[in-house]
Amino acid sequence: MSAGNLRAVWGSRPLLSVGVSVLIQDETRRVLLQRRGDDGLWGTPGGGLDPGEDFLTAARRELREETGLSCPDLTWLGVHDGVVSGPQFWHRYPNGHEVYLVGARMLGHLPASALEDARPDDSGETLELRWFALDHLPALSSNINRANLNVLRERAGLSPLPLLAVSSPEAASTYWTDLRRAAGPRPLFAPGASVVVTDTDGRLLLRQAATGQWALPGGRMEPAESFEACAHRKLLETMGLRAELLEPRALLAGPEFRYEDSSDVWDSISMVFQAVGVTGKVTGAHQVVDARWFSPHELGQLDLLGLQTQQAVEVWLADQPALSRCASTT
Numbered sequence: 001m002s003a004g005n006l007r008a009v010w011g012s013r014p015l016l017s018v019g020v021s022v023l024i025q026d027e028t029r030r031v032l033l034q035r036r037g038d039d040g041l042w043g044t045p046g047g048g049l050d051p052g053e054d055f056l057t058a059a060r061r062e063l064r065e066e067t068g069l070s071c072p073d074l075t076w077l078g079v080h081d082g083v084v085s086g087p088q089f090w091h092r093y094p095n096g097h098e099v100y101l102v103g104a105r106m107l108g109h110l111p112a113s114a115l116e117d118a119r120p121d122d123s124g125e126t127l128e129l130r131w132f133a134l135d136h137l138p139a140l141s142s143n144i145n146r147a148n149l150n151v152l153r154e155r156a157g158l159s160p161l162p163l164l165a166v167s168s169p170e171a172a173s174t175y176w177t178d179l180r181r182a183a184g185p186r187p188l189f190a191p192g193a194s195v196v197v198t199d200t201d202g203r204l205l206l207r208q209a210a211t212g213q214w215a216l217p218g219g220r221m222e223p224a225e226s227f228e229a230c231a232h233r234k235l236l237e238t239m240g241l242r243a244e245l246l247e248p249r250a251l252l253a254g255p256e257f258r259y260e261d262s263s264d265v266w267d268s269i270s271m272v273f274q275a276v277g278v279t280g281k282v283t284g285a286h287q288v289v290d291a292r293w294f295s296p297h298e299l300g301q302l303d304l305l306g307l308q309t310q311q312a313v314e315v316w317l318a319d320q321p322a323l324s325r326c327a328s329t330t
Contacts, residue, residue: 007097009182014090014171014223017099018189018269020059021046021084021148024071026112026131031152033138034066034120035128038094041141042132044148047125049103051187051267054254059106066126068119071108079248081105081151083271084144085191086226090168091142098169100223101144102191102269104251105151134158171223180264187258190266193231194218194308196249196316197241197275203293204316205282206302207238210289213305216312217241218270227271235275238288244277250315252308259306272312274319296320 006015022045024032033042047062049055059074076082082105089101112131120126132138134153140146143163150160172178179188194216197205206214217238221230228246235241250272257268282291294302296317304310 005186006183006188010179012096012098014098014100014169015179016102016175016189016191016221016223017048018191019046019048019084019101019103020055020062021103021105021144022059022063022071022074023077023105023107023148023152024063024069025107025109025152026114027109028112028133029152029156030112030131030133031149032067032110032115033130033132034126035130035138036141037124037127039141040127042138043141043145045126049189051189052255052258055104056106063108065121065123067129068121069110069114069117071110074106074108076251077105077107077151079251079271083227083248083251084147085221085271086229087168087224088143088163088166089147090166090224091144100168102221102227104253105148137161168224173222175223176220185263185265187265187267189269190220191227191230191269192218192220193227193234193271193273194312195231195235195243195246195273195275196312197235197239197243197278198316199293201293201295202320203295204299204313205239205291205293207288208290208292209305211305212289213303213309214294215305215309216272228273231271231273236280239280239291240283241275241278241280243275244279246273246275248272249274249319250312252311257306257308257311259308268306268308270308270312272315274316 034045035042045063045066049058084101084103092098118129134156135158146161146163195218208214217235219234231246253269259266
């Protein structure tokens, strides 16, 4: 369901908005910025994903729409620099629409002369395009652009730009129920997290869902949460466990991760974390039928819950070089 169609039924209330930022640098490491049509300030190209779209496809589309340019080497910046989430990315647009921005960052390179061929579309989103040195930036629009540029500034040895203080509204605890009721059966993005927990014997903790299938601890993000905060919360809610540290391992997203839950359709965007320093006793929540520890060689006999779980388990197995890769992908 496109953002425009969703706003027609959701109004201006805060929405988890999944999108991508496109960072383009020239041969002198200047960054390409657009002057935005909504507030007249500057920022990196980018925008929201369409249902069923992956981040790279969306980045190429947004760059083309907002600049008229194509960049052949667009690359995701990885689990540390390439992920956006958290309460600091709440934003209210001039039209009153409120969002919590969640998503990814891409980096690419173009020669400075490419700007001569820039032809933004006629949507009015882009008023002007210019290259800027990282130590001589214009007035920026919202924290997402400050954070984007801080990634590049850190790589250049420059101090970070301060983020704006935001007072995000408290989201309703029924956000997902309310959103689904408003949207109907059409696809919705479901950002969230899953957590790899292992014991001293190298076994993996899995929970059994009501379907009888097995999955990692995890679930959907709430508005104003980061991926990491979501992972901490779901680990405690579903397993009764706490982790001293959660190390990001992978971001699983794309049309192949679409799934159906009852009669609803969701486009999953899941951050996979490795839990370190786990304490507590495995208890399991009401929605967890069972919770067990499995050795790597037992995983191939299990019915894992969807491609997201299968791929997350594969990520963990890939970190175990002495083990054969035995997760089932049936």
